[in-house]
Amino acid sequence: MSSPTPDSSQPAWKQRAYQVIFESDTRAGRNFDVALLVAIVLSVVVVMLESVRSINAQYGSYLRAIEWVFTGMFLLEYLARLLVVRRPLTYAFSLLGIIDFLAIVPTLASLLMVGSRYLLVIRTLRLLRVFRIFKLGQFVGEGEFIVTALKASRFKILVFMSAVLTLVTVIGTLMYVVEGGQNGFSSIPKSIYWAIVTVTTVGYGDISPVTILGQTLASVLMIMGYAIIAVPTGIVSAQMAGAGNAAPPVSPYRQVVCHVCQAPDHKREAEYCWQCGEKL
Numbered sequence: 001m002s003s004p005t006p007d008s009s010q011p012a013w014k015q016r017a018y019q020v021i022f023e024s025d026t027r028a029g030r031n032f033d034v035a036l037l038v039a040i041v042l043s044v045v046v047v048m049l050e051s052v053r054s055i056n057a058q059y060g061s062y063l064r065a066i067e068w069v070f071t072g073m074f075l076l077e078y079l080a081r082l083l084v085v086r087r088p089l090t091y092a093f094s095l096l097g098i099i100d101f102l103a104i105v106p107t108l109a110s111l112l113m114v115g116s117r118y119l120l121v122i123r124t125l126r127l128l129r130v131f132r133i134f135k136l137g138q139f140v141g142e143g144e145f146i147v148t149a150l151k152a153s154r155f156k157i158l159v160f161m162s163a164v165l166t167l168v169t170v171i172g173t174l175m176y177v178v179e180g181g182q183n184g185f186s187s188i189p190k191s192i193y194w195a196i197v198t199v200t201t202v203g204y205g206d207i208s209p210v211t212i213l214g215q216t217l218a219s220v221l222m223i224m225g226y227a228i229i230a231v232p233t234g235i236v237s238a239q240m241a242g243a244g245n246a247a248p249p250v251s252p253y254r255q256v257v258c259h260v261c262q263a264p265d266h267k268r269e270a271e272y273c274w275q276c277g278e279k280l
Contacts, residue, residue, distance in 0.1 A: 201229065
């Protein structure tokens with residue numbers, strides 16, 4: 001598949017840079033995005049290591065220096081994206097544009113607010129680009145198949161969730177009465193929290209009944225929890241089985257990003273952007 005020309009009115013170098021930075025249909029574009037993903041992962045690892053006291057005490061200065069290097073790289077990449085797009089503000093206020101910007105801000109903010117640099121883990125959101133880079137768009141059809149099944153099951157799931165919320169409310173209230181407001185069941189909301197933790201089989205153990213009646217009620221709720229968890233899975237599975245394997249083997253979308261509004265996922269036969277109408 002040949003890459004579209006981003007904007008014929010732009011200089012050739014800017015068109016070429018746009019294809020490398022924003023698209024992955026060329027080898028250069030794919031290599032750029034893979035290198036970007038590697039840099040994102042490494043920068044997040046650096047932030048995580050810096051939060052370990054023993055490592056920070058010995059290598060803190062080196063880790064902070066590496067962190068600034070990555071921030072400088074991401075800043076240059078962000079400025080390059082603004083430079084090559086036709087409408088920089090459209091990109092800047094798009095979802096990916098905001099995420100790219102937020103990946104830079106914490107390091108700069110750390111000069112004023114201590115500890116804010118740890119917010120750099122937001123860079124992991126940029127790893128979502130992997131779906132474009134490695135052509136995982138071919139699984140869009142299968143994804144739509146699952147979404148369709150979930151939509152068809154939404155009313156059944158809504159009724160089920162309503163029943164569960166009613167159950168935990170009733171059980172929580174009963175447990176508050178049974179335990180007499182003691183043993184951690186100091187209020188009805190706190191007792192409902194315990195019921196939710198129990199029915200989902202999480203079982204933190206921070207609150208537990210001590211009376212015989214309370215323990216009996218808790219045992220019943222635990223057993224019900226296993227059955228309750230299986231219900232939504234069965235609903236969706238039945239819907240999917242009824243729909244059959246109708247998902248298309250090949251995605252109807254191509255990996256093209258509009259040079260004006262940065263809208264992705266255009267139909268293979270599309271000549272114009274589905275969002276702004278610009279010619280691709």
